[in-house]
Amino acid sequence: MKFSDFNFSEPLMQGLDAIGFEKPTAIQEQAIPQVLNKKDIIGCAQTGTGKTAAFLLPVIEDILRHGHVGLAALVIVPTRELAIQIDQQVEGLGYFTGVTSLAIYGGKDGVSFGQEKQALTEGADIVIATPGRLIAHLNLGYVNLGKLRFLILDEADRMLDMGFSEDIEMIVGYLPEKRNTLLFSATMPPKIRKLAKALLNDPEEINIALSKPAEGVVQAAFLVYEAQKLGLMVHLLKARPLTSVIIFCSTRKSVTVLERGLKKEGIKVGAISSDLDQQHREEVMIQFKNAELHVLVATNIVARGIDIVGVELVVNYDVPRDAEEYVHRIGRTARADATGIAFTFISEEEQRDFHDIEQLIGMEIKKIKAPSHLGPSPDYNPQKRSARKPQHFRKQRGKR
Ligand code: ADP
Ligand code: MG
Numbered sequence: 001m002k003f004s005d006f007n008f009s010e011p012l013m014q015g016l017d018a019i020g021f022e023k024p025t026a027i028q029e030q031a032i033p034q035v036l037n038k039k040d041i042i043g044c045a046q047t048g049t050g051k052t053a054a055f056l057l058p059v060i061e062d063i064l065r066h067g068h069v070g071l072a073a074l075v076i077v078p079t080r081e082l083a084i085q086i087d088q089q090v091e092g093l094g095y096f097t098g099v100t101s102l103a104i105y106g107g108k109d110g111v112s113f114g115q116e117k118q119a120l121t122e123g124a125d126i127v128i129a130t131p132g133r134l135i136a137h138l139n140l141g142y143v144n145l146g147k148l149r150f151l152i153l154d155e156a157d158r159m160l161d162m163g164f165s166e167d168i169e170m171i172v173g174y175l176p177e178k179r180n181t182l183l184f185s186a187t188m189p190p191k192i193r194k195l196a197k198a199l200l201n202d203p204e205e206i207n208i209a210l211s212k213p214a215e216g217v218v219q220a221a222f223l224v225y226e227a228q229k230l231g232l233m234v235h236l237l238k239a240r241p242l243t244s245v246i247i248f249c250s251t252r253k254s255v256t257v258l259e260r261g262l263k264k265e266g267i268k269v270g271a272i273s274s275d276l277d278q279q280h281r282e283e284v285m286i287q288f289k290n291a292e293l294h295v296l297v298a299t300n301i302v303a304r305g306i307d308i309v310g311v312e313l314v315v316n317y318d319v320p321r322d323a324e325e326y327v328h329r330i331g332r333t334a335r336a337d338a339t340g341i342a343f344t345f346i347s348e349e350e351q352r353d354f355h356d357i358e359q360l361i362g363m364e365i366k367k368i369k370a371p372s373h374l375g376p377s378p379d380y381n382p383q384k385r386s387a388r389k390p391q392h393f394r395k396q397r398g399k400r
Contacts, residue, residue, distance in 0.1 A: 070123035080105035355382035
């Protein structure tokens, strides 16, 4: 599925392009058409699955279609950090649309309270608010909610855990009854169902379950410095007579470099990335299936569509960007009842990301140091996060 399948307006498509989203995530694919059709939804999906854009995109589109009429959408979130993050995503996705938004949260000075008041009375299109601060404004009586069409509760489970349920009830009391309500949550405990029942009207429930790695896959991870990855790859390929190996890289550039490096070592390797034309890619695939090529190096994007049985070894040359991608990649080996091996190369900078993946798939994967002839390798210390970008930018690194 592509974003263009949703018939979004041109300025919104430009925003998607600018922000670098190429295709919708699973929750976006399912939620967007429902919201555009004015259905209430409960969206349950793990952190990092793209829930923000799942509601922002159809809401921005709806505002574009309706024109600016005042406050159209209210997003309630548990923390100020999340409010700011969502506000930034409106700015990115809505950059070319003229849709305006404002984050409203506690702990700011009187000047900002005045600015918030102005936005709430003169009508920003989208307001993202923490409950307490919003109630402070609502109690003063100037917030114009007459044109509100969307109420979105994001991270609903966390809001209830933080004791916001009465606040939410109070806020909802101010809102028009005829509206769309969208509830997003990473988990679905009974109290969330109760809340949904009280606030939503015949909701469509969307559940994106994260699949677990297949049973037959033996998983291990190597702790290496970035510069040791090629040497380790050569070592592993020469240690056993393997004839069906797929190596995933995160960027087209590393595909090219790795292919060249392996060829130099006399390994029968082919590569597919979006740099190559379709015909060339198909030829490489056929050669790989026929075992004329023993090793295939690929970017994830290209690898999505391939279906090859009996891959003996899958290597994540870079740590995949999220758990779903990890599970998907290693699912290339050990299909059906067969067994297979999946190795992941983890550089120092990638340790924390890999740790996050382990949390999500609920498995701890064995860590192995690189063989000594490659020199000393890094210690394992995933809690150490070197000067990194904030969470919401992490998934966009590299050109895929
Ligand atoms: P969630 O709310 O489910 O935890 P987010 O909405 O915060 O997830 O999105 C997680 C990350 O994925 C963000 O960095 C976001 O920019 C990115 N992202 C979301 N949708 C897409 C997409 N369609 N393509 C690429 N990246 C995306
Ligand atoms: Mg979220």
